[in-house]
Amino acid sequence: MTINHADMVNALAKPGEQIAEEINADDAHLMHMAIGISGEAGELLDAIKKRVIYRKDLDMVNVIEELGDLEFYMEGLRQGLGITREQCLQANIDKLGTRYKNFEYSNEKAQARADKPEGQ
Numbered sequence: 279m280t281i282n283h284a285d286m287v288n289a290l291a292k293p294g295e296q297i298a299e300e301i302n303a304d305d306a307h308l309m310h311m312a313i314g315i316s317g318e319a320g321e322l323l324d325a326i327k328k329r330v331i332y333r334k335d336l337d338m339v340n341v342i343e344e345l346g347d348l349e350f351y352m353e354g355l356r357q358g359l360g361i362t363r364e365q366c367l368q369a370n371i372d373k374l375g376t377r378y379k380n381f382e383y384s385n386e387k388a389q390a391r392a393d394k395p396e397g398q
């Protein structure tokens with residue numbers, strides 16, 4: 279069976295009406311926060327791009343603003359999920375402590391990803 283890309287997308291994309299029927303206020307909050315994280319990450323990346331690619335001075339006022347914006351949305355997402363920043367930081371320490379024995383970086387350890395089951 280062959281299908282052109284536009285028809286495939288039309289067939290497979292979940293209809294907006296169905297999403298609107300199924301979504302609840304909690305889901306809407308999670309979506310708001312997750313979209314916010316992505317948007318603010320893009321704004322931060324743009325600030326770094328201007329420094330690295332365009333060779334402009336780094337606008338630290340903007341960087342601090344975007345990092346603050348990211349913190350806002352990350353905290354909102356954590357609250358929506360009922361988890362704490364401390365839980366996330368500890369999970370990150372645990373993961374990277376497994377990946378990088380003695381917390382020492384190497385390219386080999388980065389590639390081996392000892393914290394992940396094979397294939398992930």
Ligand SMILES: [Mg+2]
Pocket residue numbers: 318321343344347
């Ligand atoms: Mg921003």
